[in-house]
Amino acid sequence: MSEPNVVTVRGLRKRYGDRTVVDGVDLDVAAGEIVGLIGANGAGKTTTVECIQGLRRPDAGLLRVLGLDPAAEPERLRTMIGSQLQSSALPDRLRVGEAVRLFSGRDGADLLEQFGLAARRRHAFASLSGGERQRLFLVLALVNRPRLVILDELTQGLDPAARRSVWAAVDQLRTDGTSVLLVTHELDEAERLCDRVVAMRAGRVLESGSPAELVDRHARATTITFTRLPGPGLTDTGLTALLELPGVTEVGQLGGRVLISGDRTAIAHVGAALAQAGPVPPDLSVRIPSLEDALLDLLERDARADTPHRELTGVLR
Amino acid sequence: MNTAAGRLVRTELTLMTRELLTVIFVFVFPVVTMLIIGGSFGTRPSAAFDGVDPAHWYVASYLTVVIAATGLIMMPVHLASYRERGVLRRFAAAGFPRWSFALAQLVTGLVAIAAGSAILLVVAAPVYGLPPMHQMARVGAAFALGAVAFVAIGVLLGTVLPSARAAQAVGMILFFPSFLLGSGGPPPHVMGSALRGIAGYLPLTRVTDAVRAPWLGTGTATGSLIVVAVLAVAAAALAVRRSAL
Secondary structure, rough: OOOOOOOEEEEEEEOOOOEEEEEEEEEEOOOOOOEEHHHHOEEEOHHHHHHHOOOOOOEEEEEEOOOEOOOOHHHHHHHOOEEEEOOOOOOOOEEEHHHHHHHHOOHHHHHHOOOOHHHHHHOEEHOOOOOHHHHHHHHHOOOOOOOEEEEOOOOOOOHHHHHHHHHHHHHHHEEEEOEEEEEEHHHHHHHHHHHHEEEEOOOOOEEOOHHHHHHHHHOEEEEEEEEEOOOOOOOOHHHHHHHOOOEEEEEEEOOOEEEEEEEHHHHHHHHHHHHHOOOOOOOOOOEEEOOHHHHHHHHHHHHHHOOOOHHHHHOOO | OOHHHHHHHHHHHHHHHHHHHHHHHHHHHHHHHHHHHOOOOOOOHHHHHOOOOOHHHHHHHHHHHHHHHOOOOOOOOHHHHHHOOOOOHHHHHHHOOOOOOHHHHHHHHHHHHHHHHHHHHHHHHHHHOOOOOOOOOHHHHHHHHHHEEEEEEHHHHHOOOOHHHHHHHHHHHHHHHHHHHHHOOOHHHHHOOHHHHHHHHHHHHHHHHHHHHHHOOOOOHHHHHHHHHHHHHHHHHHHHHHOOO
16 A cells, blocks of 8 residues: 655645636655746745645635644644745754754754764854754754655755755755655755645646656757868758757757757767767757746746736746 | 743743843843933932932832833834734644743743843842832732733734834833833923823833832832732733744
8 A cells, every 4th residue: 555645745735815826736746756846936835835744724625634624633743744934934043953952852963064064063053054954953853753844945046055064964865765845936946956846826736746747747848059071070861960960859050050850869869860970069069958948838828818928937036 | 841831932032132132122221221310310219209318219210120121122022023024923833722822922022021130130239239128919910910011012013013124123212211211211290291191101100110019118019019900911822822833
């Protein structure tokens, strides 16, 4: 028998006044899975997660988190979840070691060591860098060894090095078998960390699947570009023949540059054809669409009826 | 005391000692102003001071300056700062019981008042001497009820005001008139009728009256004690609701 979901949400609705923020959301997180909740600002991600944590009472819908109803037993549930919240802080003068003891009753030396904070144990929260603060929040989310960790905008405002260190920490959670619900509008982060992503817009779930599945379903084609060299190399006939290769859907020229579109398998076949024809063009480049490309295309299609494209993409980027 | 609530109370008490605003307004300001004002009118009993030694009159009055500084400055700034920065959400998300933060604030406020008052008396004793306490039970009740009332008012202000800066500004505006008219300023007998009328409506005036009169033996101040008791119960009930996580 398969293990039940850690999180099950069916038909979740939440309104603030006359504004519907979450409108019939379904969401599952299986044991040991890292699920990303993605979408533009205002998509309803944080409200959905706050209902899951029992911080907000839903207007309608069924929620089960670790077997509990968050609205009925919020305090009990919150002690079982590790939470890292968007836009929250600790008291400025609270020291790192004191924070861990406050949240867990123990010193958490192993986690402070693991997250590179052992030497900062006696330093006040206000004196920590942005990356150190986020790592401390991760320590606090994990210190009670929860089965479910909820991370909301985990790397917001961090420099690239700090982001990578936090991502490595989330990878460690995957290894440990902890379930993670990751809320983000950083799509490269979702693509890098998540087993499955759920895309939201205007309070609704638009699409879900693994990052690769979403890219395959919604992104535009993989593109291969290069400049034809004078002399030996690809002939006009050879160029036309590329269209017959598996995975290739389109071959065109713009100025001196060749543009080939297709799926990912086209990369191997075109590469082989170029190598066989002669010297490989030195400016050969391949662009594989990312989750961000896929989501922008998906959101653009969904929003075309009621939202100007520029506004939507501007928010997401 | 290794429960979540116990850890929160202990942490809040520790943090209180690191807050410069608290140290200055609750522990230093009352002592310094008492030493200055208490020595300004001599030690000869005067009608303006209900026929008692003016220095003793101020020693008995200044405990409520500590209460006001805690309730009108320390608590609102502390709480508004927590709300503004999302500290309360973090505590709530970590599963601290709903009532634990209210308890921590009550304990922290009362401990600050007790410590500030103790410092005040320790400094006053060798300088002006401590006046004999005529009705200890009434003084104790008035002091305790006044402390609860002002801690609760402070929590309420902290849950209503939008930011730490706003709380500091409003706190100062409320504190200094209360301090000057209701406790540490000139005695009511030398005030004009308009100022005396305004002073009569200030909660701190009632707390000071309820503490000072039975202490110095100049009256029982039963009316003021009742007002302070009602204020304490009402403000505490509202504060517990407003500060639940």
